[in-house]
Amino acid sequence: MLFELPDRDTLYQALIDRNAAYDGQAYVGVSTTGVFCRLTCPARKPKPENCRFYGSVKACLEAGFRPCKRCQPLRPMASADPAIGTLLAALEARPAHRWSEDDVKHMGFDLSTIRRSFKRQFGMTFLEMARQRRLRDGFAILAEGGKVIDAQIDAGFASASAFRAAFAQLLGRAPGNFDSKPLLFADWVTTPLGDMISVSSRSHLHLLEFVDRKALKRESTQLEKHAHGRLGIGKTDPGEQIKAELRAFFAGGSAGFSTPCALDGSPFAREVWAELTRIAPGTTRSYSEIARCIGRPSATRAVARANGANRLAIIIPCHRVIGADGSLTGYGGGLWRKQKLIDIERQYRPQEKEA
Structure with a gap:
C-alpha cells in the first residue's frame, strides 16, 4: 500500500x-448500510462504531461493501483532481510530443504523486498513457496502408525497435510482421472511456477490448492462430459499423448494437453470453441469477469464467453483472469503467408504463 493509514480516531475526524487530503487514499465502509464512501462524502455521517476504514477501493469491495451513489468512489478522478485534468488537457494539445518526467516536473507536479494518481485511476502512468496515444497515431497510418517507417515517425518514436516493441506488447507481433493479405484486421477505436482495439473479418467482429486490458495480447494471439497467422491492420465494414454504434452509445443515442459478431467460445460460454445480452440496459444481475436463468443454478463460478472470457466488451455486456451482495466485481477494463458504463446506461433504463 502506497499510503499508511492513520489510526481510527484520526480517520473518523x-x-x-470531509478532509480532502485523504481523498483517494482512504475510504470508509459503513456496516449498517453496506456501502463505502470517500471521506469527503456529503451524506450524513455514521457513528464511529459502524465505520470500517480501508486504504483502497479494492479492499472495500473485497470486504463486501458496495460503492456509495452520492460520492461515487469509483468515479475517475479526472474531474475531481485538477492535476489529472491539466495533464490530460496537455496531452490532448500535444499528442505527438514525447512526454518525459522532466515535462511533468516543469509543469509543477510531483512525479510520485502524479504516478500514483494515474496508476490508481487508469491502471497506467501518465507517461504510459502518452506513449499509448502516440502508438494510436502510428496505428492509424498503418490502417490506411502507410509504411511502417512513416507510422513510426508520425507516432513520434525515435527508435524503430521501441516502435516494434510497443506493437508487440499490444498485439503480440511487430508492425512489419502483420500479414499483407489478412483474414482478420485490427483497428484502433477511440471512446470517451479510453482507446479500444477491434479485430474483425470482412463480415464479422471478433474482438473489441480496451487497449489496457491485460488479456488483449493473449486474446489477439489466439485469434491469430485461428486465422492461421493471417492477422493484419486495416478497416472493415464491421469495424466501421461498431465505431459508429459506439459513438451513438456514448452520445446517448442508442444502447443497441447490430454489428455482426463472431462468438468464439464453448457452447456453455455462448449460452451465458446470450443471456448477458438479455439484461436490459440500466439494470444489473448477479452471477447466480445468470446461472439460474440458463437452468444451471450450481454453475455460478462457470458463469463468472464465461463472463471473463468475453472478447466483445460493451457489446456483450458483462459489465452489467455484479456480485450477489450488489458490489462491483472484477472487470477486465477496470472497475472504474464498469461503474461508468453502468452510470451511462441509466439513461437507457426501460421506463415503466403508467397505469
Whole structure:
C-alpha cells in the first residue's frame, strides 16, 4: 500500500471534517448500510462504531461493501483532481510530443504523486498513457496502408525497435510482421472511456477490448492462430459499423448494437453470453441469477469464467453483472469503467408504463 493509514480516531475526524487530503487514499465502509464512501462524502455521517476504514477501493469491495451513489468512489478522478485534468488537457494539445518526467516536473507536479494518481485511476502512468496515444497515431497510418517507417515517425518514436516493441506488447507481433493479405484486421477505436482495439473479418467482429486490458495480447494471439497467422491492420465494414454504434452509445443515442459478431467460445460460454445480452440496459444481475436463468443454478463460478472470457466488451455486456451482495466485481477494463458504463446506461433504463 502506497499510503499508511492513520489510526481510527484520526480517520473518523477526517470523515467528520470531509478532509480532502485523504481523498483517494482512504475510504470508509459503513456496516449498517453496506456501502463505502470517500471521506469527503456529503451524506450524513455514521457513528464511529459502524465505520470500517480501508486504504483502497479494492479492499472495500473485497470486504463486501458496495460503492456509495452520492460520492461515487469509483468515479475517475479526472474531474475531481485538477492535476489529472491539466495533464490530460496537455496531452490532448500535444499528442505527438514525447512526454518525459522532466515535462511533468516543469509543469509543477510531483512525479510520485502524479504516478500514483494515474496508476490508481487508469491502471497506467501518465507517461504510459502518452506513449499509448502516440502508438494510436502510428496505428492509424498503418490502417490506411502507410509504411511502417512513416507510422513510426508520425507516432513520434525515435527508435524503430521501441516502435516494434510497443506493437508487440499490444498485439503480440511487430508492425512489419502483420500479414499483407489478412483474414482478420485490427483497428484502433477511440471512446470517451479510453482507446479500444477491434479485430474483425470482412463480415464479422471478433474482438473489441480496451487497449489496457491485460488479456488483449493473449486474446489477439489466439485469434491469430485461428486465422492461421493471417492477422493484419486495416478497416472493415464491421469495424466501421461498431465505431459508429459506439459513438451513438456514448452520445446517448442508442444502447443497441447490430454489428455482426463472431462468438468464439464453448457452447456453455455462448449460452451465458446470450443471456448477458438479455439484461436490459440500466439494470444489473448477479452471477447466480445468470446461472439460474440458463437452468444451471450450481454453475455460478462457470458463469463468472464465461463472463471473463468475453472478447466483445460493451457489446456483450458483462459489465452489467455484479456480485450477489450488489458490489462491483472484477472487470477486465477496470472497475472504474464498469461503474461508468453502468452510470451511462441509466439513461437507457426501460421506463415503466403508467397505469
